[in-house]
Amino acid sequence: MKTTLLIAIIAVLAYSANAYCPNLCSGHGTCQPGDVCECYKYEGTTRGDYGVSSAHNSGVTREAWTGADCSLRTCPLAYSWSGATPTGLTNSATLTDTGTAYTFDAVGDQTQLLANFKPGSKVKVGANLGAATVHTIRTSSFLGTTTTVTFYDVPGTTTNIYYGTEEVETSALAAGGSHALLECGGQGLCDRATGECQCFPGYEGEACARSVCPNNCSNHGDCLASNRLAEDASHTYNQAWDNNKHYGCKCNVGYRGPDCSLQECPSDYDPLYGCGGGTCNTGGGTCANDGVSDCATPGYPHENQQRDCSGRGICDYESGVCMCFAGFYGEACGSQTILI
Numbered sequence: 001m002k003t004t005l006l007i008a009i010i011a012v013l014a015y016s017a018n019a020y021c022p023n024l025c026s027g028h029g030t031c032q033p034g035d036v037c038e039c040y041k042y043e044g045t046t047r048g049d050y051g052v053s054s055a056h057n058s059g060v061t062r063e064a065w066t067g068a069d070c071s072l073r074t075c076p077l078a079y080s081w082s083g084a085t086p087t088g089l090t091n092s093a094t095l096t097d098t099g100t101a102y103t104f105d106a107v108g109d110q111t112q113l114l115a116n117f118k119p120g121s122k123v124k125v126g127a128n129l130g131a132a133t134v135h136t137i138r139t140s141s142f143l144g145t146t147t148t149v150t151f152y153d154v155p156g157t158t159t160n161i162y163y164g165t166e167e168v169e170t171s172a173l174a175a176g177g178s179h180a181l182l183e184c185g186g187q188g189l190c191d192r193a194t195g196e197c198q199c200f201p202g203y204e205g206e207a208c209a210r211s212v213c214p215n216n217c218s219n220h221g222d223c224l225a226s227n228r229l230a231e232d233a234s235h236t237y238n239q240a241w242d243n244n245k246h247y248g249c250k251c252n253v254g255y256r257g258p259d260c261s262l263q264e265c266p267s268d269y270d271p272l273y274g275c276g277g278g279t280c281n282t283g284g285g286t287c288a289n290d291g292v293s294d295c296a297t298p299g300y301p302h303e304n305q306q307r308d309c310s311g312r313g314i315c316d317y318e319s320g321v322c323m324c325f326a327g328f329y330g331e332a333c334g335s336q337t338i339l340i
Contacts, residue, residue: 020035021069022035022068022069024069025037025038026071028065028071029070037068037070039063039065039066039067039070040063040064040065041061041063042061042062042064043061062074067192072192073190073191073192073194073195074190075183075184075190075191076197076207077182077207078181078182078184078185078207078208079120079182079185079209080181080182080186081187082186091106091162092129092161092162092163093105093106093147093160094160094161095125095159095160100150101139101149101150103146103147103148103149104146104161105146106163113140116163117137117147117163119137119139120181120241122135122136122137123135123137123161123162124161124163125151125160125162126155126160127160128160129160129162132162135152135153136153136241137149137151137152138150152241183197183207184197184198184199184208185207185209186208187200187203187208188200188203188208209245210225210247211245211247213247213248213249214258216259217249217250217251217259218255218259220252220254220255220261221250221252221260223249224247224249224250225243225244225245225247226240226242226243226244226245226246227243227244229248229250232250254320262317263317263318263319263320264315264320265315265317265320265321265332266309267306267307267308267332268306268310268332268333269306270307270311270312271310271312271334271335308322309322309324309333310328310330310332310333310334312327312333312334312336313333
């Protein structure tokens with residue numbers, strides 16, 4: 001009888017202990033001491049997190065559910081579009097410039113270092129915290145107690161690095177972190193029922209991490225990231241924080257404008273040998289605007305001489321047809337008539 005009563009009391013106490021956690025953590029977490037739910041987590045970048053290298057997130061876990069009873073879904077993370085200078089960077093280490101990277105001895109185990117110094121993390125670099133400037137980590141590697149990082153810019157002559165924990169880095173609003181990880185990139189609202197981002201106008205993607213190309217480039221161009229646009233123009237734009245976040249239109253041949261909605265008119269050399277976008281020096285010779293084009297030679301092959309409608313008409317960008325000034329004619333208004 002006593003044994004049966006003891007088992008019953010234990011069962012009631014166990015049930016009571018579990019029952020105190022709100023809604024039994026909704027089946028999405030475990031009930032911890034103090035009747036607090038610990039919500040289930042996910043590892044790395046498996047839920048649509050954007051711009052975060054999975055190679056630097058091994059073992060790093062983030063909450064998949066939230067709320068007092070773990071009934072609310074979390075949304076994918078992306079580096080924030082905005083934010084103030086990060087605070088809470090209370091850890092420091094002596095920084096050594098190797099010429100190709102920077103090394104220092106950071107406190108923490110491998111998992112913690114992976115979280116604290118992942119690409120995109122914000123640190124301060126300088127002689128002291130008050131004079132330190134914010135920099136973004138581009139790459140990181142770890143060997144023994146030595147941490148090696150590169151930045152998206154050159155910090156210059158430095159002596160110390162100041163950094164915070166992963167919690168400081170990922171809590172941009174609470175810690176004032178600049179471009180730290182936020183749900184929906186800080187440019188959308190998280191639908192707690194589905195775990196999907198509802199992006200603000202002008203942003204798109206699972207984590208609202210990309211800007212929208214205007215008017216979908218009017219179906220006359222490709223929507224490309226800034227770094228790709230620069231690459232296609234034989235330039236480099238890989239070290240800015242927004243290099244793969246801001247998108248723009250690369251228009252098809254024959255179209256122009258921010259949304260590729262303007263249809264180009266034919267361009268040709270000015271029949272009066274004027275310079276494209278400029279004027280000739282008095283008496284001919286070279287163009288005043290570049291000092292290279294030969295204004296006196298008809299059809300001189302220099303790009304600055306080519307102008308919309310030859311500079312002798314106005315382009316109707318809706319039709320792509322030139323409206324020539326009086327005394328000029330032709331598809332590109334490139335011919336002059338003596339009949340006025």
